[in-house]
Amino acid sequence: MRIVIVGAGNVGTALAVLLKQAGHTIIGIASRTEESATKAGTLLGAPYATDPLQFTRQADIVFLTTPDRAIADVCAQIAAKDGFSQGTIVAHTSGAHSSQILNSAIGARTISFHPLQTFANPDSGIINLPGSFITIEGQTTALSTARQLISDLSCRPLEIPTEGKPLYHAAACIACNYFTTLLDTALQVMEAAGVNKEDGLPALAPLIEGTWNTILRAGTTQALTGPIARGDTTTVETHLQEMNEKIPSVIPLYRLLGQATVDVATAKGTLGETELRQLLKTLGGAK
Numbered sequence: 566m567r568i569v570i571v572g573a574g575n576v577g578t579a580l581a582v583l584l585k586q587a588g589h590t591i592i593g594i595a596s597r598t599e600e601s602a603t604k605a606g607t608l609l610g611a612p613y614a615t616d617p618l619q620f621t622r623q624a625d626i627v628f629l630t631t632p633d634r635a636i637a638d639v640c641a642q643i644a645a646k647d648g649f650s651q652g653t654i655v656a657h658t659s660g661a662h663s664s665q666i667l668n669s670a671i672g673a674r675t676i677s678f679h680p681l682q683t684f685a686n687p688d689s690g691i692i693n694l695p696g697s698f699i700t701i702e703g704q705t706t707a708l709s710t711a712r713q714l715i716s717d718l719s720c721r722p723l724e725i726p727t728e729g730k731p732l733y734h735a736a737a738c739i740a741c742n743y744f745t746t747l748l749d750t751a752l753q754v755m756e757a758a759g760v761n762k763e764d765g766l767p768a769l770a771p772l773i774e775g776t777w778n779t780i781l782r783a784g785t786t787q788a789l790t791g792p793i794a795r796g797d798t799t800t801v802e803t804h805l806q807e808m809n810e811k812i813p814s815v816i817p818l819y820r821l822l823g824q825a826t827v828d829v830a831t832a833k834g835t836l837g838e839t840e841l842r843q844l845l846k847t848l849g850g851a852k
């Protein structure tokens with residue numbers, strides 16, 4: 566397929582490299598600044614420009630890989646100059662937005678095409694994307710092409726109702742971004758306990774891997790262990806007392822996650838009524 570990328574950032578560059586490796590033709594990569602366009606074009610050995618209209622009319626697929634806030638405007642600017650040919654597929658890669666933000670591309674077929682992976686930079690995206698899911702929704706006639714591209718990228722498709730995109734993206738942010746924050750918090754607490762940051766992360770890594778493997782095998786409910794799953798309220802009280810002394814800033818997060826963990830433990834069926842009440846009282850979640 567003849568593919569154009571608009572937005573030569575982390576996702577746009579990685580996607581272009583992988584689509585080229587899969588045998589597609591990158592007929593052009595455009596970006597807002599000369600610098601980003603040149604860098605990506607040189608890396609790809611593909612034509613580059615700051616004006617997407619130099620390429621978009623010749624494309625089978627145009628990927629708009631700008632930041633979320635620019636997608637609708639960039640699409641409208643190209644559409645206003647008849648930049649999309651009839652039947653061209655116009656896709657964006659935002660997780661939170663649906664294909665409806667591409668409504669200005671009249672006559673084109675619009676989809677959202679969200680790689681469910683993290684792209685801290687183009688290189689890590691190129692390494693991490695194969696094997697990941699790519700979430701799609703939009704015009705039915707374009708979805709079969711999207712599925713083919715996903716297969717060409719050695720990825721797997723996940724289809725989602727259009728109206729589900731914001732919540733789907735919230736879920737992805739919890740799993741990816743909040744997980745990162747959670748580990749950062751755990752390392753702060755480790756440091757307060759006297760373990761420095763350099764030692765804390767490698768020490769936690771096998772525990773995280775073990776937990777992850779159990780979750781994959783048994784699901785989140787059955788994977789839950791620890792004082793809340795056992796109903797050991799005194800241990801939770803000790804945590805809170807020590808945090809109050811040494812690192813009180815993490816207590817609100819500890820309490821909130823503790824309350825949510827009580828719900829998981831309840832679903833697992835390991836808590837009696839009394840333990841449940843004591844835990845909720847200690848964690849501030851008593852109703």
Ligand SMILES: NC(=O)c1ccc[n+]([C@@H]2O[C@H](COP(=O)([O-])OP(=O)(O)OC[C@H]3O[C@@H](n4cnc5c(N)ncnc54)[C@H](OP(=O)(O)O)[C@@H]3O)[C@@H](O)[C@H]2O)c1
Pocket residue numbers: 571572573574575576577595596597598599601602630631632633635639658659660679680681682683684685
């Ligand atoms: N990063 C992730 O982990 C990730 C994962 C999945 C999906 N996504 C989605 O993928 C999209 C791109 O994210 P990203 O992380 O790749 O962002 P990014 O690294 O900031 O790249 C966006 C690029 O868009 C360009 N741009 C900005 N405004 C533009 C305009 N008006 N016209 C043309 N190009 C413009 C910027 O170019 P200049 O450098 O030239 O200014 C920048 O290089 C977003 O919708 C994001 O939600 C991101």
